[in-house]
Amino acid sequence: MKSSSSSIGSWILAVISAVSLPAFAGTRITFEDQAVVAHVTPGANTAWYSVIHDWRGYRLKMIRRAAMLVDHDGDGIVRMGLDEARERRSLFVVVDLTSGDYAVAASAGIKFHRKALPPGAFHSRSSSQTAKVNQENEEFLVFLLVRPGVGAWVSTVDDGSPLDGDRSIDGNIAALLEAMSPMGQSPGPPENFLRNDVVIAIAPETLHLFDGRFVN
Numbered sequence: 001m002k003s004s005s006s007s008i009g010s011w012i013l014a015v016i017s018a019v020s021l022p023a024f025a026g027t028r029i030t031f032e033d034q035a036v037v038a039h040v041t042p043g044a045n046t047a048w049y050s051v052i053h054d055w056r057g058y059r060l061k062m063i064r065r066a067a068m069l070v071d072h073d074g075d076g077i078v079r080m081g082l083d084e085a086r087e088r089r090s091l092f093v094v095v096d097l098t099s100g101d102y103a104v105a106a107s108a109g110i111k112f113h114r115k116a117l118p119p120g121a122f123h124s125r126s127s128s129q130t131a132k133v134n135q136e137n138e139e140f141l142v143f144l145l146v147r148p149g150v151g152a153w154v155s156t157v158d159d160g161s162p163l164d165g166d167r168s169i170d171g172n173i174a175a176l177l178e179a180m181s182p183m184g185q186s187p188g189p190p191e192n193f194l195r196n197d198v199v200i201a202i203a204p205e206t207l208h209l210f211d212g213r214f215v216n
Contacts, residue, residue: 027096029105035079036092036107038069042076044098045069047152047183049144051204052090053110062204064142066154068184091207093144093200100148100196104209117199117212123174124216125192131177132165135201135210143175146198151186155179175201 030037040046045068052063069078078094091112095102106112117135125131135141139159146152157163157175165174180189190197197214 027094027099027101027103029092029094029103031105031107032079034083035081036090038078038080038094038096038103040071040076040078040094040096040101041098042071043074044071044076044078044096046071046078047095047097047144047146048080049093049142049154049200049202050090051142051202051207053207054089060205064156064204066144066183068152068186091202091209093202093209095144095146095152095198095200097146097148097150097152100146100198100213102146102198102200102211104200104211106207110207112207112209114209114211117201117210119212119215121210121212122193122199122214122216125177130165131190131192132174133177133199133201134165134172134174136172138173138201138203138208139171140205141173141175141201141203143180144198144200144202145177145180145190146200147190147194148196148198152183153177153180153186153189154183155181 028039048067050065054061071078089110091106093104121134123132141157143155155175157173159173160169163179165176178189193214200211202209
């Protein structure tokens with residue numbers, strides 16, 4: 001039989017170990033001088049998308065980046081280095097593939113407009129149509145689809161282009177799921193929505209952002 005002092009010592013060690021583990025309090029983004037930091041589930045794989053607005057006098061240059069980053073050391077922090085000053089003027093989206101949580105944030109001096117995707121934006125696959133995401137009153141959008149535990153896919157859609165699901169120049173855009181491109185080691189694009197799929201659409205020029213989750 002173990003002594004009472006041994007039992008107490010084991011209990012104290014267990015409490016210390018539990019306290020030292022990184023706690024996950026929801027995905028969030030913070031900024032450092034030369035990096036952007038995502039606070040995520042320890043060990044999580046994460047999908048990132050950023051839009052950089054680089055003003056050269058009166059001319060605006062837009063730089064878009066998509067990346068998959070992993071919290072290899074399990075500390076609940078994923079850091080993306082920003083080497084150039086222009087990269088610090090960005091809009092960032094980070095989705096935690098473990099929890100399904102996501103965060104949106106912009107560095108100082110960058111303004112964006114955020115609005116929820118309405119439930120009617122999600123059109124599931126049927127015998128007569130492919131699955132797609134609709135967004136009205138936009139002519140150029142980047143769509144990010146993330147399925148927790150599976151992968152992430154991205155698509156850039158111009159109004160009336162071959163990737164536009166309605167194939168007409170009408171001021172509205174429909175992103176086809178099956179036409180999206182996998183990010184990182186993600187599998188091929190899904191043919192339909194599943195519950196808890198995350199969809200984020202960004203207008204790179206205006207920084208209008210629309211986001212939502214498929215809940216049907």
